[in-house]
Amino acid sequence: SQQGEEDPQALSIQEGENATMNCSYKTSINNLQWYRQNSGRGLVHLILIRSNEREKHSGRLRVTLDTSKKSSSLLITASRAADTASYFCATDPNSGNTPLVFGKGTRLSVIA
């Protein structure tokens, strides 16, 4: 069953603005990951945050994790048209090699 649920389902912003996407999940996790998918392409891993971490940065990406609320957010700062894609959160429920559980994604459109 789907665990991660992204919010909003779709987001449209102007280039240069920040984009924030949220993800909620139901069960305990070992880590949470964010992926990007350009239309018609495979998924690209963006960032992984472990259950004992609260915030992580990678370039223009900032991810937060609140395990008490079972939620995570992905912030993309100074967005660019090339950031237009679908963004998925995926939870890893166990330690080690287990299938990831994906949400339905947020479709981000960045308008130049």
Added chain:
Amino acid sequence: NAGVMQNPRHLVRRRGQEARLRCSPMKGHSHVYWYRQLPEEGLKFMVYLQKENIIDESGMPKERFSAEFPKEGPSILRIQQVVRGDSAAYFCASSPGLAWTNTQYFGPGTRLTVL
């Protein structure tokens, strides 16, 4: 180091035919996962394999679907007697099998269309 390779990228089959999807993991990766994605949906786990072993096939339909990851060669996802509902994008991911991280690297996918 080439990424995860999948072929074919696009596959068209008529109802009742067989579809065979191939996945070559990244070099050094011994763990392979297959996911299915319907339009406007997220990825749904199907099966997890290590070399010569199926570890978890809980997401794969019991009938018509099978998967293997032989000692030599790519992982194969096989769909027999395809139906229109099998039309989807099928993604393969691989990981090195490290216990402390589960970053999975995805291939470009195979888009199956059943006529």
